Amino acid sequence: MNFNIKIQNQDFVLHPFGAVYWPEQEVLLVADVHLGKVSHFRKHGSAVPLKATSQNFLKLDQLRKEFDPEHIVFLGDLFHSSMNMEWNMFEEWIGSIDNQVHLIAGNHDIISPLKYQALGIRIFPDIKVGGFHxxxxxxxxxDHFNICGHIHPGFKMRGNGKQLIKLSCFFKSQDQMILPAFGEFTGNYFMEPEEGDRxxxxxxxxxxxxx
Structure with missing residues (x-):
């Protein structure tokens, strides 16, 4: 079930997969997919199922079907490191969609921009639109509300007893919202909210x- 919020009189739909849809701009926002990380783990002997490589693409397609966005903006760390078999899967996925795809470069995005440009993907250091950064x-x-990634925010939910559940989360403060990591096996940084944070x-x- 989605959760709708308003920020500066704009609507934002928070999705259980960790993405955000911004209907006024017809933009789907996705942070920290870290494509290629599963293949990286498998290469170094980790027992990660091969089918896990397709999970990110399946989730992205579900989001495309639900929201039909004109634009998909990846908020950095689209790929975990250098090219591997998942780049070929990404090329095929890009060729199968009709959305405009944009990448805000993150610290893990070391693949040549020319590779993205060949797929019709525009790369930016950041994007400012309608009072949002x-x-x-x-x-x-x-004078800008910041929407970003990088942190991989998480939260520890405690029950009445000794139950403890660790979940990824959207972390919203007065002038900023940090999106959870979208990708599989990305880990979390557990946040300590202050007064007014959500x-x-x-x-x-x-x-x-x-x-």
């Missing part, structure tokens, strides 16, 4: 406002 790293710019945890099936 889209970036990879969290940044503070006057936490929207994701389970894969629903978004839960926990603070």
């Amino acid at each position: 889209l970036s990879h790293h969290p940044e503070n710019i006057a 936490i929207f945890a994701i389970t894969g099936k629903e978004v839960i406002a926990v603070k």
